[in-house]
Structures are given as structure tokens and as C-alpha cells.
Amino acid sequence: AQTVTQSQPEMSVQEAETVTLSCTYDTSESDYYLFWYKQPPSRQMILVIRQEAYKQQNATENRFSVNFQKAAKSFSLKISDSQLGDAAMYFCASGMDTDKLIFGTGTRLQVFP
Amino acid sequence: NAGVMQNPRHLVRRRGQEARLRCSPMKGHSHVYWYRQLPEEGLKFMVYLQKENIIDESGMPKERFSAEFPKEGPSILRIQQVVRGDSAAYFCASSSGTGVETQYFGPGTRLLVL
Numbered sequence: 001a002q003t004v005t006q007s008q009p010e011m012s013v014q015e016a017e018t019v020t021l022s023c024t025y026d027t028s029e030s031d032y033y034l035f036w037y038k039q040p041p042s043r044q045m046i047l048v049i050r051q052e053a054y055k056q057q058n059a060t061e062n063r064f065s066v067n068f069q070k071a072a073k074s075f076s077l078k079i080s081d082s083q084l085g086d087a088a089m090y091f092c093a094s095g096m097d098t099d100k101l102i103f104g105t106g107t108r109l110q111v112f113p
Numbered sequence: 114n115a116g117v118m119q120n121p122r123h124l125v126r127r128r129g130q131e132a133r134l135r136c137s138p139m140k141g142h143s144h145v146y147w148y149r150q151l152p153e154e155g156l157k158f159m160v161y162l163q164k165e166n167i168i169d170e171s172g173m174p175k176e177r178f179s180a181e182f183p184k185e186g187p188s189i190l191r192i193q194q195v196v197r198g199d200s201a202a203y204f205c206a207s208s209s210g211t212g213v214e215t216q217y218f219g220p221g222t223r224l225l226v227l
Contacts, residue, residue, distance in 0.1 A: 033214065033215075035215070037218075042220075043150075043202060043220075043221055043223075044218070044220050044221070045156070045204060045206075045218035045221075046218075047215060047217070047218075050215055091155055091156065093156075095214065095216070097214060098144055098161075098208065098210050098214050099161075099169070100146060100158040100161055100169060100172070101146070101148075101156075101158065101206075101216060102158070103148075103155040103156045103157070104155055105154065105155045106154075106155050
């Protein structure tokens with residue numbers, strides 16, 4: 001069974017600084033996908049970034065990048081130049097092909113001016 | 114280009130009533146997933162459907178919960194005889210089912226059981 005663990009219930013960062021959110025996962029599959037979703041106070045789930053496990057290159061989307069360590073089963077999210085609008089819950093998730101997503105328990109990110 | 118639509122956005126029911134939650138997937142998407150988020154928790158998978166078929170219902174409670182995705186119309190998550198523990202946010206997601214999959218989420222339905 002797949003599991004996803006987020007060990008940081010809360011994190012905080014100063015505006016314009018960089019913060020890294022941690023995520024580890026466990027799966028016996030060789031082909032899978034990893035995701036970071038953002039959930040602002042509106043509670044809408046917004047896709048931040050996606051990584052295919054077969055790709056060695058770390059995914060990047062503007063200020064968001066991941067550090068994917070397949071052997072260690074680690075998938076951390078780095079947010080550069082943090083903005084007030086980045087404040088939200090962040091969920092790490094894993095999935096296979098068209099299968100269900102398994103979510104971590106989330107990290108609440110606060111951004112201070 | 115409408116995203117995933119869910120209605121109602123908020124639903125209040127008294128214990129013992131029925132709750133019906135609707136989800137219209139993104140245009141061109143034929144796969145629908147339902148997730149539940151209890152207060153202060155992450156999302157938990159409930160059921161995965163394609164048109165007229167339930168593919169995986171391993172996360173559905175055995176009783177009172179059912180889901181369908183008919184040939185025409187939205188997907189429906191139905192909760193019979195609701196209890197206070199059913200109070201949660203219910204999210205629907207859809208995907209195209211054509212390979213590298215990303216699930217796109219609707220805004221959720223907040224169910225409150227009094």
C-alpha cells in the first residue's frame with residue numbers, strides 16, 4: 001500500500017525568503033507520480049507541481065521546484081521568493097496512472113511580511 | 114473552459130436526512146474521483162468512477178454511501194441517513210484517463226450535519 005508522510009504540521013517563512021516543505025512516501029511500484037497541491041483558505045485544491053517518477057530531472061514551475069530523491073523516497077517542495085499569497089495548506093500526494101491519489105496530512109505554511 | 118463543477122457548495126442536513134452531492138467533470142474528462150476531507154485532516158479517497166462504471170470503491174464506507182456516474186449528467190455522491198460524523202468537505206476530481214494523469218479538483222461541497 002502507498003503511504004505519504006508530511007512530518008511538518010506547520011512552517012513559516014518571511015516574505016521574499018525561501019522555504020522547503022518535506023514529504024516522504026512509500027510505494028512498491030516503479031512507475032508512479034508525485035504531486036504538490038495547495039489549499040488556500042477558500043479550500044480549493046490547486047495543483048502546484050507534478051513529478052513523474054521515471055524522470056530524473058526535478059520539476060520546476062516558476063518559483064516552485066521539487067527535490068525528488070527516488071532512492072530515498074523523498075519529494076520536497078521548495079518555494080523561492082515567498083509571497084503572502086503562498087500562505088496555505090500544502091498537501092503532498094502520490095498516485096499511479098489513473099489510480100486514486102494518496103495524500104499526506106498537510107503542512108500549514110504561514111508567510112510573514 | 115470550465116473546470117470541475119460541484120454543487121451545492123454548502124449543504125446543511127439534519128441527522129437522518131439524505132445528502133446528494135453533484136460533480137460535473139472538466140470537458141473531455143471521463144474519470145471522476147471523490148475524496149473526503151474531515152476537519153483538520155488531509156483528503157481521503159472514497160471512490161473512482163468512469164461513465165456507468167465503478168472502478169474502485171475501496172474507500173467508501175460499507176453502508177449509507179453510494180456513488181454513480183451515469184452516461185448523461187453529473188456524477189452523484191449520495192449519503193443516506195446522515196450522521197454528524199459525515200460533516201466534512203467532499204471533493205470531486207476529474208482526469209482525462211489518457212495516460213499521464215493529473216487530477217483536477219472542484220471547489221468542494223461542505224456538508225454540515227446538525
